[in-house]
Amino acid sequence: MAGSTPVVTKVADSGQQAAAPAKIEINGLSKVYKGRNGDVIALQNTDLTIRQNEFVCVVGPSGCGKTTLLNIIGGLEKATSGSVKVDGKEVTGPGKERGVVFQQYALFPWKTVLKNVEFGLKLRGLGKQERKEKAESYLEMVGLKDFADSYPKELSGGMKQRVAIARAYAVQPEVLLMDEPFGALDAQTRAQLQEDLLRTWQKEKKTCFFITHDVEEAVILAQRVIIMSARPGRIKEIIEVDIPYPRDQGTKLDPRFVEIKNEIWSKVYKEYLEVSK
Numbered sequence: 102m103a104g105s106t107p108v109v110t111k112v113a114d115s116g117q118q119a120a121a122p123a124k125i126e127i128n129g130l131s132k133v134y135k136g137r138n139g140d141v142i143a144l145q146n147t148d149l150t151i152r153q154n155e156f157v158c159v160v161g162p163s164g165c166g167k168t169t170l171l172n173i174i175g176g177l178e179k180a181t182s183g184s185v186k187v188d189g190k191e192v193t194g195p196g197k198e199r200g201v202v203f204q205q206y207a208l209f210p211w212k213t214v215l216k217n218v219e220f221g222l223k224l225r226g227l228g229k230q231e232r233k234e235k236a237e238s239y240l241e242m243v244g245l246k247d248f249a250d251s252y253p254k255e256l257s258g259g260m261k262q263r264v265a266i267a268r269a270y271a272v273q274p275e276v277l278l279m280d281e282p283f284g285a286l287d288a289q290t291r292a293q294l295q296e297d298l299l300r301t302w303q304k305e306k307k308t309c310f311f312i313t314h315d316v317e318e319a320v321i322l323a324q325r326v327i328i329m330s331a332r333p334g335r336i337k338e339i340i341e342v343d344i345p346y347p348r349d350q351g352t353k354l355d356p357r358f359v360e361i362k363n364e365i366w367s368k369v370y371k372e373y374l375e376v377s378k
Contacts, residue, residue: 121152124276124308125174130183132169142333143169147183149327149336156302156309158319159327160365162373166334167312168280174310175201175278187276197225200274204281206261208253214240214264215249221272239267242301259290266298270305279311283318292350295321299348316366320358321348328368331375340365 130147133140144166151157159167172178174185176195185192187199208217215236222232240246243263253261262282269277283291295318302309313319319326323342330337342361344352352358 121154123150124153124155124187125149125151125310126184126186126189127170127174128184128186130170130173130185131181132166132173132178133181144173144180145333145335147334147336151308151310154306154308156311156322156324157327158311158313158323158325159329160313160316160319160369161329161334161337162331162369162375163314164332165329165372166332167329169334170329171201171278171280171310171312174276175199177201197272198275200269200272200277202262202265202269202277202279202282204284206253206258206265208261208264208268210253212252213249214245214251214253214256217253217264218268218271221268225272235271236267239271240264242270242304243267243297257290258286259294262286262294263297266294266301270301270307274307276308276310279309281312281314284314291318296349298322299346303346316362316369317353320344320362320365321350321352326365328365328372331372337372338368 127147127149130144131142132144133142135141147166147170159170161167169178173180174187174192176192176199187196209220212220215233218236218239219232222235227235237246237249240249243266245260245263245267248256248260253264256264265282283294286294299322309322311319311322313322316326320342326340326342327336328338328340329335340361344355344357344361
């Protein structure tokens with residue numbers, strides 16, 4: 102891994118995770134954008150392996166290529182060089198095995214909550230009754246079954262994001278890509294959705310790639326935290342979070358949590374200072 106020295110600590114399920122097969126393999130990935138004032142290198146020679154069912158969070162200063170990396174994994178952007186493989190197959194575009202949740206909810210305002218969650222199931226050809234039952238089950242999972250007939254304009258921000266998560270889960274992707282999905286929410290709603298997401302992840306066993314600017318959020322969620330450097334974006338360091346699941350907001354009071362959070366924050370802030378020079 103170019104320019105990085107991973108930090109290795111023991112995690113509660115480290116043996117199981119180390120034995121898990123690779124789900125996402127990123128090799129020599131670079132992305133260069135053409136601009137009026139010259140080329141902008143968003144990602145440079147990035148290597149990373151994410152294991153099956155692993156929860157990984159990515160942190161780093163603004164402009165370090167986090168979202169670009171997610172978009173390439175999701176098949177929404179093309180790399181300039183290098184490759185991304187999911188289950189050994191090279192990513193060349195969007196695929197049903199990968200679901201994406203963005204910071205903006207991207208719900209259809211003219212569709213009910215239920216119809217929003219059904220949308221991807223309809224595209225996959227499921228019959229009316231089957232997709233209704235699946236959509237209802239995932240709305241129940243995120244605590245919104247009673248709002249199935251509501252419209253997005255009638256929901257709070259946190260409820261809209263729950264709908265977006267239910268919609269992503271309903272099509273049963275093997276990989277869930279999340280780009281700051283809780284970034285626009287108030288602290289209380291954010292904390293609740295963190296716990297909801299962890300419970301869902303432990304139940305559904307997805308591979309999660311989660312981008313956040315919030316170091317505390319990264320530590321409460323992830324098995325590993327990926328720290329990216331200031332532009333050009335590279336993986337600077339990987340920190341393993343050796344705090345057992347299940348985790349909740351009380352975990353944030355654990356001395357080990359505070360220690361890991363401070364370690365990551367100091368490294369991210371150092372990269373932020375590089376950007377500010």
